[in-house]
Amino acid sequence: MEVQLRDPKEVMKLSRLGSFHQSKLSFLRSFLREFKNWEYKRDLLELDENGFGIVVYSFRKKKRIYSLICFANKITDQERSDRVIATKWDAAFTLFDGIPTKQDIERLKKNVPKQEVGRMSYKELTLSRANKSVRIFNYVAECLSNGQQPDKNKLAKVGYLYRTTAVYGSGKFGLADRFRIKNREEIYGPFRLEMMLVYLVRQFTFDQVNHIAKSKNPKKAISLDPEISRNLGIGNSTGLGMAPFIVNHPLLLNNWIMAREVALKKIRQIKKINQSDVDLIINCLKSSQKNIENWNTESDYQLSKINHLKKDLDLLIQYFLTRFDYKKEFSYNDLYIWAKKSLGSECLEFMVSVIMEPYEKIVSPLIKTMSADEDIYFTIPVNKTISDLRNILELNYTDILKIDFTQKENNQNFWFISKNKEEPRLANRFKDNGSELEQPLAIGRDICQLYQRISNEKNSLTIGKFLMNNNDLRHVIRRAFITEKFPYAEIQDNTIGSKLMPIDMLRLKLSFFGAVKFDPRSDKWLRICMFQGAPLPNELKTTNDHWVYNSIN
Amino acid sequence: MKSFSEIDTTVKRASKSVGFDWGIAEELGKNIRLLEMFGLPGLKNLNAYFKIYRQKQFQKISLISKINSSNIAYCPIIAGINFLDQITNLEKMDEVGFENMSYPMLFIPFLSRSTEIIGKRIFLNIDGKEFLLNFNQSIYSNFLSGDIIELAKIIKVKFIENKNTFSENEWQELYELSEGTFVEESEQLKKSAAGAGLTDND
Incomplete structure (x- = not known):
C-alpha cells in the first residue's frame, strides 16, 4: 500500500507546527544515541x-x-x-x-x-x-x-x-x-x-x-x-530570537519536517505489526499521561492545549486497547485515519511522535537527512520562465495567495533586529517606529506581491530578464524555486498578521530539539525543559532510548 | 578573527542599510564570504565602496552586451548581479568587456559563481591584474597585495572552453606508465576473470 506524504498546506500551518512534540527524531535524543559509546x-x-x-x-x-x-x-x-x-x-x-x-x-x-x-x-x-x-x-x-x-x-x-x-x-x-x-x-x-x-x-x-x-x-x-x-x-x-530562524533556513526546515513525514508515511505502510511494538507504544502513551499531569504552566493558551491533549490521549489509549487490531494489515494507517477525524492537532501530532518509538530502522536513517547545506540551492535558476514561477506559486502557495494584505490586520506586524542586542523582535507597524527597517520575513505578503507583479508578464519571459527590473522581490523568487524542490520549506501562514502566535514558531523548533513541558510566559517567550529523565553520562552505555517517557515521579 | 558566518550576516545587513534590496543583500553576504574564504580582500573593498556609494552616482547596467562602456563608473554589484542572471546568454559571446567600473573586486564573486553555473572557467583581466576563476572552487591570481582597487579602466572577461592543460603526447606517456599496474591475462583468464557469460546472445 502506498501512503502519500501529508500535504504541506495541512502540516505547515503555524497552529499545527505549534502542536509538535519531541520524538525519536529529536536532536537531543539522536545526540545521546550517537555519543552513548563515547x-x-x-x-x-x-x-x-x-x-x-x-x-x-x-x-x-x-x-x-x-x-x-x-x-x-x-x-x-x-x-x-x-x-x-x-x-x-x-x-x-x-x-x-x-x-x-x-x-x-x-x-x-x-x-x-x-x-x-x-x-x-x-x-x-x-x-x-x-x-x-x-x-x-x-x-x-x-x-x-x-x-x-x-x-x-x-x-x-x-x-x-x-x-x-x-x-x-x-x-x-x-x-x-x-x-x-x-x-x-x-x-x-x-x-x-x-x-x-x-x-x-x-x-x-x-x-x-x-x-x-x-x-x-x-x-x-x-x-x-x-x-x-x-x-x-x-x-x-x-x-523571539529563535523564531525567524525557521523562516531564514527553508531547506533545513524542509529536511526536519520531511524526516518526520517520511517516518509517518513508512509507519502507515507497515503491513504486519508485532504485538511487542504495540505494547511499547501503549506503555509510552500511558507514561505520558503521568508526565502531562506534571506539565505546569500558567498560560491559558497552553493550559487549554494541555487539557485537550489529556482528553484526547484518553481516547487514543482507548482506541489502542479496544479497537487497534495489530493482526490486521496496515493497522497504523487505520489508526491515523481515525486519529485525524477524532483528535485535535495537539494529540494527533503527539501520536505521530509516539508511534515512531518502536521503529529504529525507519527513524535512524532519517537522522542524517536532517542537516542541510543551504548554499547549494541559493542561486536562482534564471533560465526558468514566468510560466514556471506562476505554476510554483499557484501550487505551493495556494492559501498564502488568498490572504488580502491590504487589510490592516493581515499586515499588522513587522520583524526587526533590535539595535540593543542584535536579536529579532516583533512590533506593530501602525503603532511602533522602525517598519522601514523591516526584515525580509513577511514571506506571504512578498509572495502575493510577486504573484501580482508577474500577472502581466509573458509566460515565456525568463526569470533572468524579469529580475532586471524586479530585484526588490529577488529574495522571494529564490524561495519560490526552493519550495519547488522542497515542499516543506515554507510556513503556509501569515507571519505578520494580528493573529500570529510567535510561540508556535518557537515550539516547532524546540520540539525538534527535544524539549518538553512547554511553558509559555506570553505569546512571545516560553520556558522549556531539556534532558529531563535522560540517563546520566556514566549510564549512557547501558540505557535505552525511551527514557523520555519515563515517569518523572 | 571574524568567522565567515559573521562576515556573511554583517555584509547582508550593511548592504541593505546602504540601499540594496534584501535579495541582493543576501547575494553580497555570500559573495564577500566567498572572497574572504579565497583570501581576497572582499570586506575591505566593500567597506570602501559603501563609504562613497551614497555620495556618488554609479551607472546601474541592466542588459549586458559584449562591450559595455559608460562615462559614469559602473556599480560592480548591479553589474555583477546582472552578469550572474544573464550568464547563459553572455557565455555565447566568448568575451565580454567593461570600461570604467568602480571597485571591480566586488564584481569577481559574481563571475566566480557564474563559472559553476556554466561549467567553464573564466579568465578575468582587470587593468593587467589577472584572475583565473575555477568553477567557484578556487581563484588563481597574480594580484596578491590585498589592496583596494577603486576603479578599473578596462575589464576583460573571457570564457575558457573546457580543455586540458596538457598535450595528447604527455597524456600517452603518463598512461603508459599507468599500464605498469596491469596484469597480462592468460587465455583462460580472459574467458573467466570478468565474471560475465561467454556469450551475450542468451
Whole structure:
C-alpha cells in the first residue's frame, strides 16, 4: 500500500507546527544515541566553597575529543535575568574542540563569561550561559548539606537546577564556522554540538550543587541521588530570537519536517505489526499521561492545549486497547485515519511522535537527512520562465495567495533586529517606529506581491530578464524555486498578521530539539525543559532510548 | 578573527542599510564570504565602496552586451548581479568587456559563481591584474597585495572552453606508465576473470 506524504498546506500551518512534540527524531535524543559509546570524563573541578570556579568535562572517541569548559561566577540576585539584555550569568560555558591548554582556559576565562561581547576563536564550537533556579538550587544544596535528599514533588514543579538563556554555534562571536567541522560523522545530525553542551551543563549543575553541599557541611553532606538527578533536566528560556530562524533556513526546515513525514508515511505502510511494538507504544502513551499531569504552566493558551491533549490521549489509549487490531494489515494507517477525524492537532501530532518509538530502522536513517547545506540551492535558476514561477506559486502557495494584505490586520506586524542586542523582535507597524527597517520575513505578503507583479508578464519571459527590473522581490523568487524542490520549506501562514502566535514558531523548533513541558510566559517567550529523565553520562552505555517517557515521579 | 558566518550576516545587513534590496543583500553576504574564504580582500573593498556609494552616482547596467562602456563608473554589484542572471546568454559571446567600473573586486564573486553555473572557467583581466576563476572552487591570481582597487579602466572577461592543460603526447606517456599496474591475462583468464557469460546472445 502506498501512503502519500501529508500535504504541506495541512502540516505547515503555524497552529499545527505549534502542536509538535519531541520524538525519536529529536536532536537531543539522536545526540545521546550517537555519543552513548563515547568515553565521558570530568577532567577538572576547581570550585571554591561557594561553587565558583572552573569545571571541564569531555567526550572522547579515538582521537576526537570535545571538552566543555564551565565558568561559574558570583552574581547578585539583582543581576540575574533570563532576558537577552542580561550581561552577567551564574555560569557560562563553551564547548572546545580538543583538550584546552592552560592558555586556552585563561583566554576563555576572560571572554566566555562576557558572552556576546566576548570573542571566541575557531577552536570553540558552541557558547552558552545559564542562571540558577535560585529557589530550587539553594533548597537542594541545603537538603544535601544536611544529609537529606530533596523532596521529589518540590523538584518536579520546576524540573531543573539551571536554565540556559541562549546557546550559540555556527560562527557566532568568532566561534568555528560550520564548514570546519561539517564532515565529522558524529555531528551529521543538526545542532549536535549544541545538544552536547546542554547535556554536559546538566551534569555541571549536579556536580556544583554536590560540591557546595559538601563544602558547607563536609561531615554530614550527601550527594544528590542519581534517580533524582536523572529526573532533573536543564531549563531554557526562549524568546523571539529563535523564531525567524525557521523562516531564514527553508531547506533545513524542509529536511526536519520531511524526516518526520517520511517516518509517518513508512509507519502507515507497515503491513504486519508485532504485538511487542504495540505494547511499547501503549506503555509510552500511558507514561505520558503521568508526565502531562506534571506539565505546569500558567498560560491559558497552553493550559487549554494541555487539557485537550489529556482528553484526547484518553481516547487514543482507548482506541489502542479496544479497537487497534495489530493482526490486521496496515493497522497504523487505520489508526491515523481515525486519529485525524477524532483528535485535535495537539494529540494527533503527539501520536505521530509516539508511534515512531518502536521503529529504529525507519527513524535512524532519517537522522542524517536532517542537516542541510543551504548554499547549494541559493542561486536562482534564471533560465526558468514566468510560466514556471506562476505554476510554483499557484501550487505551493495556494492559501498564502488568498490572504488580502491590504487589510490592516493581515499586515499588522513587522520583524526587526533590535539595535540593543542584535536579536529579532516583533512590533506593530501602525503603532511602533522602525517598519522601514523591516526584515525580509513577511514571506506571504512578498509572495502575493510577486504573484501580482508577474500577472502581466509573458509566460515565456525568463526569470533572468524579469529580475532586471524586479530585484526588490529577488529574495522571494529564490524561495519560490526552493519550495519547488522542497515542499516543506515554507510556513503556509501569515507571519505578520494580528493573529500570529510567535510561540508556535518557537515550539516547532524546540520540539525538534527535544524539549518538553512547554511553558509559555506570553505569546512571545516560553520556558522549556531539556534532558529531563535522560540517563546520566556514566549510564549512557547501558540505557535505552525511551527514557523520555519515563515517569518523572 | 571574524568567522565567515559573521562576515556573511554583517555584509547582508550593511548592504541593505546602504540601499540594496534584501535579495541582493543576501547575494553580497555570500559573495564577500566567498572572497574572504579565497583570501581576497572582499570586506575591505566593500567597506570602501559603501563609504562613497551614497555620495556618488554609479551607472546601474541592466542588459549586458559584449562591450559595455559608460562615462559614469559602473556599480560592480548591479553589474555583477546582472552578469550572474544573464550568464547563459553572455557565455555565447566568448568575451565580454567593461570600461570604467568602480571597485571591480566586488564584481569577481559574481563571475566566480557564474563559472559553476556554466561549467567553464573564466579568465578575468582587470587593468593587467589577472584572475583565473575555477568553477567557484578556487581563484588563481597574480594580484596578491590585498589592496583596494577603486576603479578599473578596462575589464576583460573571457570564457575558457573546457580543455586540458596538457598535450595528447604527455597524456600517452603518463598512461603508459599507468599500464605498469596491469596484469597480462592468460587465455583462460580472459574467458573467466570478468565474471560475465561467454556469450551475450542468451
